[in-house]
Amino acid sequence: MDIGIDKIGFYAPHLYVDMNKLAVSREVEPEKFTIGIGQEKMAVAPITQDTVTLAANAALDILTEADKEKIDFVIFGTETGVDHSKSAGVYIHHLLGMNPWARTVEVKQACYGATAAIQMAKGHIALNPSSKVLVLGADIARYGLKTSGEATQGAGAIAMVISAEPKIMKLEEHSAYLTADVMDFWRPVYSEMALVDGKLSNEQYISFFSKIWGKYKEKSGLALQDFEAICYHLPYTKMGYKALKTVLDETAEETQERLLSNYKISTQYSRNIGNIYTGSLYLALLSLLEQKEDLAAGSRIGLFSYGSGAVGEFFTGILQPNYRNYLNTRQHTELFSARTEVSVSEYEQIFAETLPKDGTSIELDTDQDPAKICLAGMKDHMRQYIHKTK
Incomplete structure (x- = not known):
């Protein structure tokens, strides 16, 4: 039985800041942001968007x-959940009107969380072939204004339906994974x-990729020439390139050129969104699938997931016949074109807007947010969500 990605969608806030202008404001050469780390625009989440609403909006347009x-x-x-106890997925379950006879949980391991969810989903489908699993990956990356990590912030969400006989990508059997206690990134x-x-x-x-790639080759018997493309978790778009180039000497020049060309295509969406943590690998995959129109069915795509702290995994998928018919390319193109640029000062004001820390009730103005699902405020320590089309 084939199991894999049947549907995939994404959502990002309607606001962004231009990285050239941010660099000038921070008295940094713009090329450091646009070339050095490979970012052009950074999605900015207004106070009316959190990880729940981002994920709900990502799922909304793909679910029947x-x-x-x-x-x-x-x-x-997610690694930016909204509650220490209640799963963010439960809010989404309600907002989307899901089947009540469903399990709903939240999983966490930095940027690896959505990959863990996919592997859990595969096991569930193997035992329950007629069911489907909704996998969500949503985050708002925040390091602070004028910090060293500011240029690698972002916000957005990925939603995927995992099922038997998938229409987009069959996930293959072999994968390799690694865990080590590393304090490279954390949030107390x-x-x-x-x-x-x-x-x-x-x-x-890079170390995790090298070790995991070696283990994967042992388990699968595959080599670089067997891949049409490799997609990477992208905290910034140059990161995956740094890892890819460490193994390119394993293969012929023709394969090197193909992998490098397709890698560049896979980074287009992330260049204009920024880091979305758990969803960033799958945003790269979506960029490749939607932006490379001649990517043939039957192609093998490698997927490298890395979550600081640290857990990494390399696994693969095979594109299915007529997979392009099941992508939402037009909607995603419209999402990008409809976004509004904010100035650096406006971005700083938005960044400073936060919910009360003591549970004080607050109503938020959702009229300025074009998203169908928004955070409308807080009441009695409870977040208040609205679905504008219900």
Whole structure:
């Protein structure tokens, strides 16, 4: 039985800041942001968007009523959840009107969370072939204004339906994974901002890829020439390139050129969104699928997932016949074109807007947010969500 990605969608906030202008404001050469780390625009989440609403909006346009009945497991990978106890997925379960006879959980391991969710989903489908699983990956990356990590912030969400006989990508059997206790990136429960050792994190990312790639080759018997493309977790778009180039000498020049060309295509969406943590690998995959129109069915795509702290995994998928018919390319193109640029000062004001820390009731103006699902405020310590089309 084939199991894999049947549907995939994404959502990002309607606001962004231009990285050239941010660099000038921070008295940094713009090329450091646009070339050095490979970012052009950074999605900015208004106070009316959190990880719940981002994920709900990502799922909204890909789910049919039939999907909602078949989905009996909702798994939300995030490292910026909204509650220490209640799963963010439960809010989404309600907002989307999902089948009540469904499990719903939240999983966490930095940027690896959505990959863990996919592997859990595969096991569930293997035992329940007629069911479907909704996998979500949503985050808002915040390091603070004028910090070393500011240029690698972002916000967005990925939603995927995992099922038997998938229409987009069949996930193959072999995978390789690794865990090590590394303090390269973390966010203590008392901190709203992530802490990061940038140099160590870069080193560990590449080290994990090298070790896991070696293990994967042992388990699968495959080599670089067997791949049409390899997609990477992208905290910034140059990161995956640094890892890819460490193994290119294993293969012929023709394969090197193909992998490098397709890698560049896979980074287009992330260049204009920024880091979305748990969803960033799958945003890269979506960019490749939607932007490379001649990517043939039957192509093998490698997927490298890395979550600081640290857990990494390499696994693969095969594109299915007529997979392009099941992508939402037009909607995603419209999402990008409809976004509004904010100035650096406006971005700083938005960044400073936060919910009360003491549970004080507050109403938010959702009229300025074009998203169908928004955070409308807080009342009695409870977040208040609205679905504008219900």
